[in-house]
Amino acid sequence: MxxxxxxxxxxxxxxxxxxxxxxxxxxxxxxxxxxxxxxxxxxxxxxxxxxxxxxxxxxxxxxKEGEVADEAGEVGFFSPHSWQPLSLGIGGSLMFLGVVFDWWLMFFAFPMLLIGLWGWIYEYYRGENQNQ
Incomplete structure (x- = not known):
């Protein structure tokens, strides 16, 4: 650093x-x-x-004499499969389109954003990924 x-x-x-x-x-x-x-x-x-x-x-x-392999190892946990970024992307796109074309598109954008955000936050708190 x-x-x-x-x-x-x-x-x-x-x-x-x-x-x-x-x-x-x-x-x-x-x-x-x-x-x-x-x-x-x-x-x-x-x-x-x-x-x-x-x-x-x-x-x-x-x-100064370090190798690239010195930093090898686990970087973090990344979800292997998640549909929530798709919902956030669609909601964000609709929100920006609402700014460009008309504000009524926000009525579709906010629910998509909330669904995506809620699902992404609580993705590992339900179903087969739930902590025991």
Whole structure:
């Protein structure tokens, strides 16, 4: 995590330099503001990663002679089959289409989003996957 923190802090220094040069050269407020906001976001992420790196053990990417296989192992649990993202995708699509075309599509979007979200949260609390 030390490497990622340093990368983001170097990126923030670069973005600050680009924002100042762009602001003075173009005198365009929207792009300058966007670059300064990107600088702020990069500083926040870099500071968080650098701060967190002091509290956790050294990881494989912190070892200069580390191998890719050093990080091998279980990453986490990922559901092998779930229909809930399909419902969330349909509901999200309908919601954005409602913003584009007309707000009455929200009446179809919200139930689809709620069904998908409810099903995804409680997917492993019922049926054959229920904890005993």
């Amino acid at each position: 030390k490497i990622q923190g340093k990368m983001f802090l170097w990126l923030s220094a670069f973005l600050l330099l680009v924002a100042v040069v762009y602001g003075l050269w173009s005198r365009e407020p929207v792009g300058t503001t966007a670059l300064f906001l990107a600088f702020g976001l990069s500083v926040m992420v870099g500071f968080y990663l650098a701060f967190t790196a002091r509290r956790v053990d050294a990881m494989a990417q912190d070892d």
